[in-house]
Amino acid sequence: MMLHVPEVLTKAQVAEVRAVIDAAEWVDGNATSGSQSALAKRNEQLPEDSEAARWAGELIQDALARNPLFVAAALPQKVFPPLFNRYAGGQTFGRHVDNAIRQSRGGGTRIRTDLSATLFLSEPDDYDGGELTVDDTFGAHQVKLPAGDMILYPSSSLHEVEPVTRGARVCSFFWMQSLVREDARRTLLFEMDIAIQRLATRLGQGEESVVALTGTYHNLLRMWAEL
Numbered sequence: 024m025m026l027h028v029p030e031v032l033t034k035a036q037v038a039e040v041r042a043v044i045d046a047a048e049w050v051d052g053n054a055t056s057g058s059q060s061a062l063a064k065r066n067e068q069l070p071e072d073s074e075a076a077r078w079a080g081e082l083i084q085d086a087l088a089r090n091p092l093f094v095a096a097a098l099p100q101k102v103f104p105p106l107f108n109r110y111a112g113g114q115t116f117g118r119h120v121d122n123a124i125r126q127s128r129g130g131g132t133r134i135r136t137d138l139s140a141t142l143f144l145s146e147p148d149d150y151d152g153g154e155l156t157v158d159d160t161f162g163a164h165q166v167k168l169p170a171g172d173m174i175l176y177p178s179s180s181l182h183e184v185e186p187v188t189r190g191a192r193v194c195s196f197f198w199m200q201s202l203v204r205e206d207a208r209r210t211l212l213f214e215m216d217i218a219i220q221r222l223a224t225r226l227g228q229g230e231e232s233v234v235a236l237t238g239t240y241h242n243l244l245r246m247w248a249e250l
């Protein structure tokens with residue numbers, strides 16, 4: 024399932040993050056790639072262990088933890104510390120699948136990448152190109168979102184970033200290990216969660232069928248969650 028999560032950051036938070044990371048030193052993006060993606064990748068990146076990346080990454084992680092839509096959809100177990108990239112002057116990232124396992128520098132976090140996320144930190148009008156194209160069984164989806172919005176998609180998907188032909192595309196990107204490994208199961212739980220919340224709004228949290236369905240949701244999660 025691909026999901027657009029709007030307003031993960033406010034415009035003020037985006038401006039704050041941009042002020043800090045724009046002033047930092049950027050390096051060749053291939054610092055984090057596996058060998059296959061290194062062939063396809065042309066961009067710049069903030070070093071993982073830079074002070075700016077760490078500070079902005081924590082701000083994003085705090086915002087994610089308080090975002091109910093993100094939590095319901097991702098059921099996050101471990102979130103890789105957010106990274107930051109910048110594409111300009113025709114830079115691009117050709118079609119690839121993200122590495123299955125990511126280890127943060129210094130060995131702090133090792134995760135299985137179930138979900139990938141791109142959080143946009145540039146407004147769409149600030150650059151041409153730079154669409155994130157993600158393939159799924161229904162075809163290719165092109166994504167270019169307002170600054171502060173995020174796209175969540177299965178890490179198993181082939182995806183690419185179109186060349187940026189004007190301006191600069193600045194984004195944060197990261198991976199998550201979910202409590203529920205399989206996309207199909209996670210999607211089912213998410214759809215059920217949304218439907219139960221709608222029913223609860225209409226009928227009340229304590230209504231008999233709402234209580235029963237909430238129980239079923241938790242029992243499915245109990246059956247499928249890996250800690």
Ligand code: NI
Pocket residue numbers: 119120121182
């Ligand atoms: Ni990727």
